[in-house]
Amino acid sequence: MAEFTLDDLIAALKEAAGADEGVAHDDILDVPFADLGYDSLALFNTLNTIERERGITLPDETVVEATTPRMLLDAVNLGLATAG
C-alpha cells in the first residue's frame, strides 16, 4: 500500500482539524503537535480520518503517544505495513 507522507498528513489535518499557512513545510516533522496548535481532540479527529481513508485501525494509544508529525507518520506507515 502507498506510503503515508507528510503531505498526506497535512491534508488530513486540514480536513479534520483545520490548518493555517503555518502548517505546510517539511520543517514541522519534529515540532510537537501541541506547538502546531493541535490538541488531543484535533489529533483524535485526524487519526479517525486517516483510519477511514486508509482502511486501517491504529492502536488507541497512538493519539497520545504520537506527539510529532514524524511519530504519527511512522505509526501510520507501520499500520499500513501490518495491514498490507
Add this chain to the structure above:
Amino acid sequence: MTDVVVTGIGVVAPNGWGVAEYWDATLAGRSGLGPLTRFDSTGYRAHVAGEVNFTPEEHLPGRLLPQTDHMTRLALVAAEEALADAGADPTTMPDFSAGVVTAASAGGFEFGQKELQALWSKGPAYVSAYQSFAWFYPVNTGQISIRHGMRGPGSALVAEQAGGLDALAKARRHVREGTALMLAGAVDGSLCPWSWLCLSRSGTVSPRRDPQRAFLPFDADASGGVPGEGGALLVLETPDGAAERGQHRHYGRIAGYAATFDPRPGSGRPPGLRRAIDTALADAGIGPSDVDVVFADASGVAEQDRAEAEVLGAVFGPRGVPVTAPKTMTGRLLAGGAPLDVAAALLSLRDGVIPPSVHIGRPAHPDLDLVRDRPRPARLGSALVLARGHGGFNSALVLTS
C-alpha cells in the same frame, strides 16, 4: 452600587454586518428578512427568516472551522469586534481578570444535525470528534474564552429570548464583584431543517411567505414571529477600570435589571412581565416617567403582543413612552435578539434617535406610541429593553446614558 458601563459593542445581524452597518440599516428601516435560502422549506410551515450569510474563511482562522457551528462563528466575529471597539486585549490583562457570559437557546444545533446525518448515512467513522462540544449550550462562551484568553468567570444561561438580558446582568454582577472586564450577550440561531421543524411547529412562527408581511408585531394582521440568527456581544467594565486602561468613552450604564417567571397556565395570576419592569426600574432607582424609550419584546403573536401592550399601558400610561421594535428588521434571534436590542438602545442614547419598527401598517393598540417607519429624534437619557422567553421567562434591563 458600583456603576457598570458598556465600553464595546459587537454586532452580527441579518440587516448589518458589524455595528456601523447594522445601525445604518436600522435607522434607514432596511430589513434583513427574506425567503429562507439555507435549505428548501417546502413541506415546512414557515418560509421567511433573517439569515446572516458570510464566508467564514475570510473572518476566522482555519483551525476554528472544523470545530464550530455557524452561530459560534458569528459569535466569534462579534466578540472580536466588541473587544476591538473597547480597545481591550484580554491576553495582556492579568490572568482571570476577564470573563465571558453568553446566552444560548439550542447550542450548535446545525452542527449536531450534520453529525447525526453523517452517522446514519455514512457510519460512525464519519462523525467528527468535535461533536463532543460544538453542539453544546456553553460552546460560545468556551470558544470566545479560549480565543481571547478570558479565563475569569465563564458561564452560559438558557432562557430562550430572555436569556440574553440575563447574561448581561450576570456579567454586571461579576464586574461588581471585582472582575475587571466581562464580555456578555448572545449570538444565536439555527436555521437548519431540524431546528426549523421545531421552531415552525412551536405555534409562534408566522406561516406567511412575504418577508414584508410575515413579522408584524402590534399589528392587527400579526401572524407570529420570524426566526433569525445573529445578536450582539458587549464589553462591561467599571468606568474607573476602563479609564485605568485608557478607555474613557462608554455607551451607557447597565442601570437596572430583573427577571421573573410566569405563573403556571390557568392559575389566574397575571404574567410576570409587569413585575420584571417594576423591579428593574427600582433596581435602576428610576420611575416610569424617567424612561425615554422602550425596546419591546414584540413577539408578533397577537395574544402576547396584547399582553405586552397592556403592561406598557399600565406602567407608563396611554402613549406614555415611545415604543419600538427594530427586530421587525432582523426577526427574533433566539437568545441573540435581546442583546441586539440593548446594542440598538445604547446607540439610540448615543445619537439621540429612536430606530423605527417597520412593516406595521395597521397598529392594533392605539394606546401604544409605536415608532414606525422612520427614526424619531429624541432627547434620550434612559431606555428599557424587554425580552420574553418561550416557557414563561421575562427579563427587563434598564440602560442610562
